[in-house]
Amino acid sequence: MDNHTQKESNLQSEDAFLALIDRCFPSSDRLLLGRGDDCAVVSCTDSLCVSSDLFLQDVHFRREYFSAEDFGYKALAVNISDIAAMGARPTAFALNLMIPDGVDDAYWIEFFQGMAGLAGEHDLDLVGGDLSRASCLGAAITIWGERVPGGRYLQRAQARPGDVLFIVGEVGLARLGLAQLEESLALNGNVKIQDYSFGRQNRHAQAMYPQAIQAHLRPAMHVAEACALGAMDTIRGLMDVSDGLARDLPRFLGPHLGCRITLAEQDLHPELRRFAAENLVDALEWALRGGEDYALLGAVAAGSWEVLQSAVPQVSRLGDVTPTSGIMLREERILLHGFDHFGR
Amino acid sequence: MDNHTQKESNLQSEDAFLALIDRCFPSSDRLLLGRGDDCAVVSCTDSLCVSSDLFLQDVHFRREYFSAEDFGYKALAVNISDIAAMGARPTAFALNLMIPDGVDDAYWIEFFQGMAGLAGEHDLDLVGGDLSRASCLGAAITIWGERVPGGRYLQRAQARPGDVLFIVGEVGLARLGLAQLEESLALNGNVKIQDYSFGRQNRHAQAMYPQAIQAHLRPAMHVAEACALGAMDTIRGLMDVSDGLARDLPRFLGPHLGCRITLAEQDLHPELRRFAAENLVDALEWALRGGEDYALLGAVAAGSWEVLQSAVPQVSRLGDVTPTSGIMLREERILLHGFDHFGR
Structure with missing residues (x-):
């Protein structure tokens, strides 16, 4: 695709930028036509699923505690x-990159x-996109x-x-990581990290809650489990939990159904349980209001729950679907809002 | 798709924004799954061609003379x-929208x-995307x-x-429009347009060169001609001229071939010829260095030129492909750079 709009970059030229991209993302034989023409041409059988997301500095990530590698990883991961x-299985993506002045080559x-590390793990082709100087740092990725x-x-x-409602992956852990990172940032002031790796404001949090921090910066993907679920005809729906279960469960269930949460505290990550115990926080409520874990949330016919457990051992039982709306936790109805990651 | 990242908008809520999008872009029966889930699902036969472009304020457009409608039109048009x-024929697109504070509902x-007007003309589905508050105004569109x-x-x-090299559409006209708009802006200072339509700094230019201005703000698309060309087996290559012929011809011809331009001044748009005559400018050189016309540039076997003219009467003969590199105009070699629209 055309990359004609980039007039300046911190790499010496647009050609240097494109050469770097070529080194990181080798061309694939699977593309009928790769990068460099007006379009890429991708093959397909009968259908594709497509999604597109923005990942912008100070909206979706902070440079104060995201390394450049974390930014590259997570911008693709959310897609x-x-x-x-x-x-479904992801196959390829297009990258639009917004390049402000003053970001150096090493970044x-x-x-x-x-x-590229994450793309390689999932065997994804980068088919093209656009580079542009911009007043803000960010990426817009379309994936299919x-x-x-x-x-199905x-x-x-x-x-x-x-x-039966189930999840694959942690819930509430990324929120804990974010809270620790934000607290460290507040304590240390607006200190910029110079070496694009964990700066000093992260080190304490990193030592206390390393996996929670990792869950926010580099959320785990569950593609193999997703594909296994996509092949099972007893699965009734799937989504990813990006805004927290309290917000996403109503989206998953629709307006007429609700659920009873049966997940127990011991099903939560040990770092979250320790944090909850030390800070007198309700770990389950925290988990329900956590966001950005990118766990998978699904439903299965009750009679097929054990078959699902055998086929996808990573599933955890979250609860049961009820015929009336509302999320019930220990006989109480919880309010329908999640955690506003960057709320102001 | 998820639109969960938008925390504020000048429409009252994200739901209001999505309702506006639904009104402007009705759901299509052709989509296997439309907006509102984690992905849209699109059908395809055996392949798709895909492109993705950024369209950012003060990089690709200026709010001082682009109305909101022009911005919406051109962000999609370049794709x-x-x-x-x-x-090929475009079928659908995904829209990522960056929404800064202080842009009102009317905008x-x-x-x-x-x-939506342009999407409707070409029967395009909007399959989803992302809304996010941002520090800059812009759109990132992926189209297929x-x-x-x-x-083919x-x-x-x-x-x-x-x-034989041919073009469909004007060359140099959008550059004239841009030059007039920039000149008016410079003369009038940094006057913001309040009503999102042609402001006072545009009126003089608008009166003198209305079609040139239109060519920059709302470039004409040539989809029907493109599809006719895609169906002809004598056509040897096609691209769109976004950076001007002087820059794009070498991309089209590759490193080993060149061309002799035989386009005559009377083939250029009357507004451009008048401008050139009044300002003692070489109209053909201007046209070769013009950008953002989005004319189509193609090659056809010489023996099939007349068949092409009958099949696609909109084609103009641009010149002939030569066996050595370089662009020759009136026996002189022209330098290989186009017009840097937003050069600073």
Whole structure:
């Protein structure tokens, strides 16, 4: 695709930038036509699922505690998670990159390394996009994928009363990581990290809650599990939990159904349980209001719960679908808002 | 798709924003799954061509003379043109929108009207995307399309010596419009347009060169012609001229070929000829260095030139492909740089 709009970069020229991209993202034989023409051409069988997300500085990430590699990783990860949320396999993506003045070469090299590492893990092709100077730092990624052979795309709002709700992945852990990072930042003031790795304001938090911090900066993807779910005909719907269960459960269940949460505190991550115990916080409520874990949330016919456990051992039982709306936790209805990560 | 990242908008809520989008872009039966889930699902036959472009304030457009409708139109148009440049038909797009504080409701309503008008002309589905508050105003669009039945995707660097080069659309006209708009802006100072329509600094230029101004703000698309070309087996390559012929011809011809320009001054737009005569400018050189016209540039086997003229009467003969590199105009070699629209 055309990259004609970039007039300046901190790499010496647009050609140098494109050469860096070529080194990090080798061309794939699977593309009918790769980068460098007006369009890329991708093959498909009968359908593709597509998602597109922005990832902008000071809206979706802070440079104060995201290294360049973390930024590259997470900008792509939030998109991969949208494909997994359909029970599908991601195949390729297009990258639009906003390049402000004053970001040096080392930053971009690490950014592409972070993104390329994750793309390589999932065998994703970078098919093109656009580079542009901009007043703000950010990425806009469009990703697509295909359902697994013989499988289906798993949608929201397909669950039925009596279904078992399940999750794959942690809930509440990324919120703990974010809270620690923000607290460290507040304590240390607006200190810029010079070496694009963990700066001093992160070290204490990192020592106390390393996996929680990792969960916010580099959320785990669940693509293999998603594809296994996409191939099972007893699964009734799937989504990824980006805004926290309290916000996302109503989206998953639709307006007419609710649920009873049966997840127990011992199902939560040990770092979250320790944090809750030390700070007199209700760990389950924290977990329900946590965001950006990118766990998968799904429903399965109750009679197929044990088959699902055997097929996808990573599933945890979250609760049961009820015929009336509302989220019940220990006989109490919880309010329908999640955690506003960057709320002002 | 998730639109969860928008925390504020000048419409009252994210829901109000999404409702506005739904009104402007009705759901299509052709989508297997439309907006509102983690992904949209689009059908395809065997392949898709994909392109992605940024369109950012003060990089790609100026609010001082782009109305909100113009912004919405052109952000989509530059993407449509990339699909046409493959000889293909655009079918759908995803929109990522960056929403700064202080942009009012009326602006967004007009923005979506401009975009929806063009989408409607080309029967394009908006499949989803992302809304986010941002420190800068802009759009990142990913578009895709399909080759016409029985046709091919037309690439660059396929021409052979002796082929006839042709264009569909004006060249140099958008550059004239931009120059007039920038000159008016410089004369009038940094006057903000309050009503999002032509402000006072545009009126003089508008009166003198209305079609040139239109060519910059709302470039004409050539999709029907592109599809006709994609179906003809004598066409050897196609691209869209976004950076001016002087920059784009070498990209089209590849490193080993050149061309002799035979386009005559009377083939240029009357406004450009008048401007050139009044300002003692070489109209052809101006046209070669003009950018953002989004004309189509192609090559055809010389023996098929007349067949092409009958099939696509909008084509103009630009010149001939030569076996050595370089662009020759009236026996002189022209330098290989175009017009830097936003050069500083």
